[in-house]
Amino acid sequence: MKDQTINQYREIITSCKEIFKKKTQDYGTAWRILRLPSITDQIYIKAQRIRSIQEKGTQKVGDNIEGEFIGIINYCIMALIQMGLDEEAGLELAYDFLEPKYDNAAESTLELLTNKNHDYGEAWREMRVSSMTDIILMKLLRVKQIEDNAGQTLISEGIDANYQDMINYSVFCMIKLKEEQQ
Numbered sequence: 001m002k003d004q005t006i007n008q009y010r011e012i013i014t015s016c017k018e019i020f021k022k023k024t025q026d027y028g029t030a031w032r033i034l035r036l037p038s039i040t041d042q043i044y045i046k047a048q049r050i051r052s053i054q055e056k057g058t059q060k061v062g063d064n065i066e067g068e069f070i071g072i073i074n075y076c077i078m079a080l081i082q083m084g085l086d087e088e089a090g091l092e093l094a095y096d097f098l099e100p101k102y103d104n105a106a107e108s109t110l111e112l113l114t115n116k117n118h119d120y121g122e123a124w125r126e127m128r129v130s131s132m133t134d135i136i137l138m139k140l141l142r143v144k145q146i147e148d149n150a151g152q153t154l155i156s157e158g159i160d161a162n163y164q165d166m167i168n169y170s171v172f173c174m175i176k177l178k179e180e181q182q
Helices: 002-027 036-056 065-084 095-120 129-148 159-181
Strands: none
Touching (some): 002 065, 002 095, 002 159, 036 065, 036 129, 065 095, 095 159
């Protein structure tokens, strides 16, 4: 199961990265203007839309849930990249500069996934997509609270770990949705 999950993770991240690349070609790096709380709010909007669609059972806007999970993954990776850049980096960055940063964020998140899967025995495979959506929303509320506390925590993991968890739960949701369609 472990190798299957790693392969599925890499496949999903590859498709997310391709979208990130194309959007960078279309829009440049306009997202660089966003402060971390604004990126967090963008992720919140996507997660809340997913939950709303899950609860209502219908949607009026054509973008599918999988696309929203891709958006969560890419915004979380943007946040991790943003955290690693200093203010001198500038707003407009070349994709060639960003690509290794994207890859590093994705690989360190995969390492976290592998370690947690070892300890938890891939319990996520028995979870509902709706429950994982709720966990993503909970993590977002945690991040917002940490941001409101100027990044200070007493005992909890930091913002970066929460972004990584949201990436991993989004990947898990996409895996489960794909498997349900088969």
